[in-house]
Amino acid sequence: MENQTQRIINPYVSVDCVLLGFEEDSLKVLLVRQKDKRNNNMTEFFKLPGSLIYQDEELDEAAQRVLEELTGLKKIKMTQFHAFGSIDRMANSDDNIWLQRFHSIPHHIDRTVTIGYLSLLRINKSYKTLNNEYDACWMDINSIPKLAFDHNSIVEFAVKRVQELVQVMPQKIFELLPRKFTEFQLRTVFEIILNKKIDNRNFHKKFKSMRYVIPLDEKETNVAHRAARYYKFDKNNL
Amino acid sequence: MENQTQRIINPYVSVDCVLLGFEEDSLKVLLVRQKDKRNNNMTEFFKLPGSLIYQDEELDEAAQRVLEELTGLKKIKMTQFHAFGSIDRMANSDDNIWLQRFHSIPHHIDRTVTIGYLSLLRINKSYKTLNNEYDACWMDINSIPKLAFDHNSIVEFAVKRVQELVQVMPQKIFELLPRKFTEFQLRTVFEIILNKKIDNRNFHKKFKSMRYVIPLDEKETNVAHRAARYYKFDKNNL
DNA sequence: GCAAAAGTGTTAGAAGTACACCCATGA
DNA sequence: TCATGGGTGTACTTCTAACACTTTTGC
Numbered sequence: 001m002e003n004q005t006q007r008i009i010n011p012y013v014s015v016d017c018v019l020l021g022f023e024e025d026s027l028k029v030l031l032v033r034q035k036d037k038r039n040n041n042m043t044e045f046f047k048l049p050g051s052l053i054y055q056d057e058e059l060d061e062a063a064q065r066v067l068e069e070l071t072g073l074k075k076i077k078m079t080q081f082h083a084f085g086s087i088d089r090m091a092n093s094d095d096n097i098w099l100q101r102f103h104s105i106p107h108h109i110d111r112t113v114t115i116g117y118l119s120l121l122r123i124n125k126s127y128k129t130l131n132n133e134y135d136a137c138w139m140d141i142n143s144i145p146k147l148a149f150d151h152n153s154i155v156e157f158a159v160k161r162v163q164e165l166v167q168v169m170p171q172k173i174f175e176l177l178p179r180k181f182t183e184f185q186l187r188t189v190f191e192i193i194l195n196k197k198i199d200n201r202n203f204h205k206k207f208k209s210m211r212y213v214i215p216l217d218e219k220e221t222n223v224a225h226r227a228a229r230y231y232k233f234d235k236n237n238l
Numbered sequence: 239m240e241n242q243t244q245r246i247i248n249p250y251v252s253v254d255c256v257l258l259g260f261e262e263d264s265l266k267v268l269l270v271r272q273k274d275k276r277n278n279n280m281t282e283f284f285k286l287p288g289s290l291i292y293q294d295e296e297l298d299e300a301a302q303r304v305l306e307e308l309t310g311l312k313k314i315k316m317t318q319f320h321a322f323g324s325i326d327r328m329a330n331s332d333d334n335i336w337l338q339r340f341h342s343i344p345h346h347i348d349r350t351v352t353i354g355y356l357s358l359l360r361i362n363k364s365y366k367t368l369n370n371e372y373d374a375c376w377m378d379i380n381s382i383p384k385l386a387f388d389h390n391s392i393v394e395f396a397v398k399r400v401q402e403l404v405q406v407m408p409q410k411i412f413e414l415l416p417r418k419f420t421e422f423q424l425r426t427v428f429e430i431i432l433n434k435k436i437d438n439r440n441f442h443k444k445f446k447s448m449r450y451v452i453p454l455d456e457k458e459t460n461v462a463h464r465a466a467r468y469y470k471f472d473k474n475n476l
Numbered sequence: 477g478c479a480a481a482a483g484t485g486t487t488a489g490a491a492g493t494a495c496a497c498c499c500a501t502g503a
Numbered sequence: 504t505c506a507t508g509g510g511t512g513t514a515c516t517t518c519t520a521a522c523a524c525t526t527t528t529g530c
Contacts, residue, residue: 056349115321
């Protein structure tokens, strides 16, 4: 990153990454904590991992760079899902002042258009340690605090997009599950995302017909009911 | 528009409008002709209706304004579909020089991120007169010339998006048809957009089951075959 | 009369929906 | 023994796909 000091920031365009994960029967979103010292008061707040782009940088690369800088996560497949450019999205002066300081920009920033990026991913142990090294954490989608800028509505928009996505490309859902998973887990993810109950017998029928779901020999252990079989997702069998 | 001279242009963000219509068995896109005089040579080229945004303007409003300025079309429902921000999308120096002149910007423009807007609409008589008053015209999607900037790939992207859209929301397709249309026309539009033959008897069955398609008493006249009934689309019956 | 599209049914298979009980396990 | 989810089948309905002939009209 030595040569980044020479790169020119584009103060009118940013990227913001919405990473969604699944854990303990609910959807989580990855947020980063930011601290700001002003008038001897330390304030802190949460926001999506995101940042202004450099003028010589592709949008997709910017999303990758920013995510890595703020969370350490590398090579996460994200896709653009919407541009947010409301003229009052920077209206909160605390947000604006923080942004100027963060990027060492000596003037007020009028209005930045941000390109939202989306990814579904499994929350595994390495991701769980994020909050130690990077001050990033997974938060339940139903209990996120007031975020900086318009990030609350960006998250809402992303969740709606995921609902549409899962109807059209149900395979996408496997990105949220651990490498080995039970039929119950898969059904639960569908139920949470589509926000409706799914009949377990009918789901079982569809589940068995998915050729990209491979049964393993392994079963659950230490569960207070009959142990469920584990399955894996085989993307080569789509 | 008197006070627009005071408005501040944001040279980093633009909007481009992809308006798609249907006529003579093919998809058309609305393009505007631009002329540029340089070294006593008049050159002309085509591009999508689009322009840089003002700093105090919502993206959606910018799309509406730009479309009206360049084509006279008002209140067209457009929705954002993708942001295009490749660093070399302004690489063609002719395009860049034209842009600077068009907006009276005294310096080279590095890289503009453009937000693509999409609309499907019927090409009726009023739209056909566009090319007289505004130097805008409908061009067959399969024979568009090299356009300015990356507009050729923006159009391609938009067409792909329409294909997806029609699968999920087939009602959208009625925006392309005239107010009264035949079953044959509707089938043809589906065939063109989905790029496949559709069995007419199976289509007929589905067609009859669409409660939002209302048969009219009127039929075709002067056709060299049995006259087809006209239908109208009733969006209240969705 | 010929070309061109209108208009129309049946059958078979696939997919979706509704619905209820016993089994295995840990606490 | 109780709570929890695992695991399973049938009947009905709906959707999809394949397939061909007669009618109307203008030329």
